[in-house]
Amino acid sequence: MIATRKSLLGIRELDPDEIVEILDTAASFQEIQQRSIKKVPTLRGATVVNLFFEASTRTRSSFELAEKRLSADVLNFSASVSSVSKGESLRDTAKNIEAMNVDVLVMRHGSSGACHFLDRHVEARVVNAGDGQHEHPTQALLDALTLRDLFGKLEGLRVVILGDVSHSRVARSNIFLLTKMGAKVTVCGPPTMLPPEIQALGVEESTDVRAALREADAVNVLRIQFERTKESLIPSIREYARYFGINERKLSELPEGFTVLHPGPMNRGTEISHGVAEAHSGTILRQVSNGVAVRMAVLYLLYGGEARN
């Protein structure tokens, strides 16, 4: 079970049982978000450091709220205003932070595998908050919790992951999670954004959005990451919006109850139209509140006694 693990680095190494354990625990934490005092004393005395080497508002705030609602002491550390900008290595940064006796390191980093590297060099627990183009496990978990809330189960669910699958850690973590839980996943996007041999991960591939959506219960719309795609993968934003953007016209062919997820922040008018963003804001905001519950669950489960010294 997850309590025997030291760290959460990715979905790929988790068993389906562990995923269910995290989702069930998160479901219990949802209730705390509704209380007037949204705080429990569970991680009192624990110190958690949020180590963010990439710009992030949403994920960092979500982790910070989760930590504070569990009564942990929180230290935020962002690369732009720290010793990293003075040329310190990741290992030295981590070693220095660890010398202050921290219990959990939550890290976002631009390089794939940075969290695995960190995990090998520190005694503290490590939670991956996104590493390069590799994984973003808590995002996949909150997407799954949202889908499970809406559909009651993940097994047999048909989910389209739409957009720049090649460069997306959200897509990778979602693919690992959904296929492990018995959902049917189709990745969809322009051919330049689909990695070769993606079928090896047990997913279908499509470049026809309408056809893919017709065979699905939900779509997870990836953000077009202008900052991450340096080379041109698409002729123009307008063309992408027209062929691959989710808009009212494409959704009008689909049955009621078709679900649109978006990890945020949304580029309205690019991958998702204004109308769809409004109509599905309930689900998309539910992802955000589920994010806090999922992160509380991960911190609670990892902070178990077995692996602690």
Added chain:
Amino acid sequence: MTDTTPEAPSAQPPLRRIVEKARIMSVDDMRRAISRLSHEILERNGGPDGVVIAGIRTRGQFLAERIVRKIEEIEDIKMPMGILDITLYRDDLQTVAKQPVVRSTEIPVSIVDKHIVLVDDVLYTGRTVRAAMDELIDFGRPRTIQLAVLVDRGHRELPIRADYVGKNVPTSQSEVVKVQFEEVDGEDSVLVCELEDEE
């Protein structure tokens, strides 16, 4: 070597089994005790107004449901009931081997200015009740917090006492008191068991 028994890994702690020693309450005893507890709660609070019964997961929840049903029967009213999961308020999370499963707490009404009756099956060290009170206070400021238990077995580690007790049972610390409910255990009964090391 003449030992023919399959070799047991010596590093493992000895297996312990629970051996039943005595049946201290039967179905009828439990029914009468719950009935008396319900009457006492009503008497002490001058009726059901402003009283909220809150069961502590999991056995306390079943006891609380019985008490609520009894009070509803006596007074012919609908009564609010809450369920507390105290896992996140435990004081031993740093020492237990594996994180216990967290279930949700359900408090359907505001507890501000209410008389809250916490309900649990067995009162032992008092640590569960301490955790439950801490959790409850995070939901608001009740007028009073009272405690109802089916069995008080002694050995308190905190200055806590029950307001309503089904049965006082002197026990030794090696004993286990098992309260069984038909909903989960197939029968209503209270057993005193002994923990014994397996051969």
